[in-house]
Amino acid sequence: MVTAYFTASSLDGFITDEHNELGWLFKQPIDANGPMHYGPFIDGVGALVMGATTYLWIKEHHVDAGDEWGYSQPAWVMTHRDLPVVEGADVRFRRGPVAPVHAEMTAAAGGKALWVVGGGDLAGQFADAGLLDEVWVQYAPVTLRGGAPLLPRALDLELLEIARNEAFLCGRYRVVDQIDR
């Protein structure tokens, strides 16, 4: 069972801009049925996990704007705060190390993949614990100069697959080793 960090990024390695916004990302053309896009990926996911910032971003930008939560899979949110539950979301809140959460997710995922939604430090925590198998990056054709880092760890990876999807340069990687463990 693969645990994967699937994310978009700017060319200079930021997953949000300095204002925690994604306008630079959503304006890019992408083929929803194209290679390495979200659609085929999410179909293989059995459980997902995200940090509090990512959760609140989705709540504020999608749910509070009238959209649905959007995930049918069970979701874990890593947080030290008390967060509001989004209506219709199958979500549970956890704090502390990620290994027990990974075990819970594995038990719930029915043999499908585990998705680390973000942010970058949460993906790094899974890598620290030796529990991150793959990284999928969709590079949008922008540089941002600052923002939330893609994956703030020093890792060796192996390139498994590349694709172009309209504006996006996409790579799928296997995590080989952590250099700064």
Add this chain to the structure above:
Amino acid sequence: MVTAYFTASSLDGFITDEHNELGWLFKQPIDANGPMHYGPFIDGVGALVMGATTYLWIKEHHVDAGDEWGYSQPAWVMTHRDLPVVEGADVRFRRGPVAPVHAEMTAAAGGKALWVVGGGDLAGQFADAGLLDEVWVQYAPVTLRGGAPLLPRALDLELLEIARNEAFLCGRYRVVDQIDR
């Protein structure tokens, strides 16, 4: 005549690690005759420009180690310091804005491309002046967590071409607009 910033990068947008080293890069397999590699690129270059840090890196790691300077094209080095001239190098030192340097390079390049070797801020200065046409990035399969930034500006680009060259995910981009000008 195209002015291009051609560089390798980590997946998280650093062109050197925090110790100004490139061991993480040179250990990666690449096909010297493969797509979007340095060979076909450098054949089309008529003049090149680099910052003082890049110049001194080449001097210390290549020239002082017994290798040749390696560039037959005329080279410009942007520096506020007095720097030693490398034996055999066709190099001139300049300070101040990049626009007059770009004009000098254009006059010398015989219709061929101008290469901004690096670092990232120098490429940014060319972009600031509206003089950067293309960005070529070769992503090595590592994350570094810190180091010298790829291109510390907010730019909109257009993806022109992708390729895989062994371990590297490669993209060629046209600079469309500067968001933070």
